[in-house]
Amino acid sequence: MKTANSRLVKKTKREERGVSLVLVVVSAGFLIILVFVAFQFYTLNSGSREVRNAVDAAALNVSKQVAKLRVPISDQFSDVADKGGLVGMSNINRIWGKAYLINANAEAIQKEGLANSYTAQNADQAYRIAQQCNDTLVETVTCKQKLDSFFNDIANLRRAKLLGANSDLKTVDGPGWDVAMVDRGAASNLKFDEKQIPKGAGVAPSSGGHVKGYMPFNANNKNFTFASFVPNEMPHLTTDSNFNANDARTNPVPGNPVPNAFRANGINLGTKASLSASASSVANPMHEYRLAIPHAYIKILMSNFAYWKVKEKEAAPKTPYGFEPKTVFGIKGYQLKNNRILNGYASLGNEYKSGTLLGSMNALPGNHKEQYERMLQRIKEIKHDFTMGELNAMLQSVPPAPEYIIYPVYGSQDKTDPKIRIAPIIPGQPLPESWMNSQTTIDGEAKLIVNENEQRDEPNYCWPQIIGGNPDCEKYTQVSGTVRWAPGTGFNSCLGILIISRTTISNFITE
């Protein structure tokens, strides 16, 4: 009995002891498992965050680097290319800007009825060059290999180490990258002023002085679409919802414009786990340009002719005269009745007495405002902020001459700092800048824009000399002029020619 009881007590004691120990071991094990699970969860969570952050950084790098991709362009547009003669995201809107100005000029020329066979041809060619360059650039900036390479530049530096030491972050295999045109209707990187656009041409939609991006508009029956690159914005990440709403595939913009947003789909292949993430980013080259045709000029042509008449009949061939007052012996020994002889003289070139081109252009009365307005509008296509005051001062600074050229010079390689100059054209000598010397075809017909009122006996006057008889002879001069404007599209650099023609008729009336 004693032994049995004692054994029972011992067993009970052992069991109780065992229960406590098991409890301790189980609790310790549970705690250890809990810590292990928490650590694994942390590893996965942090690894996932590492992948997301790495894909964000890689996507941002794509948006940053994609602006460095460049494509070549035709020589006619070399003035709006970069210093290497190439076109990228930075200056594609500049290319479209030049094509737009040429077409706006062509549209205005056509509406004024001044088009010739070259007008439409040159405008079409300008559009074709811009479209071709644009399409090549779109192909380049959406090239999977190039975008993958930009992605990998960062992905190789930012692996998700928590998912395994040899984890590898790369882009998800697929046909190509998703691209979008975000910020539709926002500003592009091309500033412009409505005064740059000729009257009668379609004006580009504006957003704070910039052409609106991804907002197609029409000029010369052609569709123009600029890419949005919001001023003062850096390349940045954007939300998937914004990207999806502007996706190029599901919501395209007419005209195949260059996309400004890219979606990176990355996958991290790790030993512990493989995780994928995506990020969308918006590119911005952070360069702004002005709407302009950098290599362009206008010309001023002046000519003077003297006509010599006796009794309304031409008594001597017309003679050109110069740009300073001079006595011209126009009629020499004209035979009159009764053996009298007439010598006719005239003081010509008095309209140029002022000694300046501006004074000469205004010498005869007439509404000269239009000629300056037309010139100024075209100069604004080269330098947007050129003023009437500056134009007058420039014309005031030079003496009158048969031909002048008004053109820009640049200090910067990308031709963004025009300074307007004027120089006389001397026959047989090259023009001031090499780009002006190519053969040009005038792509607009001349139109009379100012009819200078006829003046009698001023500023030029005439007098006769009669030999052998009655010296009576009535005489008077008729001084008049016309100003014509031949507009150009700018495709061949010529934006227009102002043609001033002056005529002095010396009349002698005697028997």
Added chain:
Amino acid sequence: MICSAKNRTTTRKYARLSQYSARSNRASSLVETLTGFIILIPIGLAAVDVVAFMSAVDSNEHLAEAAARGAAKATTQDSAQTVAEDVVKHCTPVWMVQAVMVDDVQYDPAKGLVSVATLMQLKLPVPLPGYEEIKCRASSIEPIVSTPAPN
């Protein structure tokens, strides 16, 4: 009668044994509980430290990322340093973080990359001998977005 007295003696003896056994049990449970505590409490405390450490590492990585993103918008090494320091200055660290600072900023316009490393000094909630304070370092690389594309 004799038998009855004998029985009483045996009962008393067993009662004493039972009392002894109960005392012994109680002591044994106490010892086991204490042993359990000795095992479980350090594990629990270590778990607290591990969780605290992981949380600090996590927030340090967040901070390095934020500082690198800020520095990516800077235009020079100095401004990148300033921006990164500003980001670190304006962060609100958890209670156990004693100090947090920018350890290194590498602004490389040639490569178009900026790398920022942050250093966090934290005091473990349950100090371990020799590991009362722990320093953790996190770094992040971002593309520089402040420089315009070449033209």
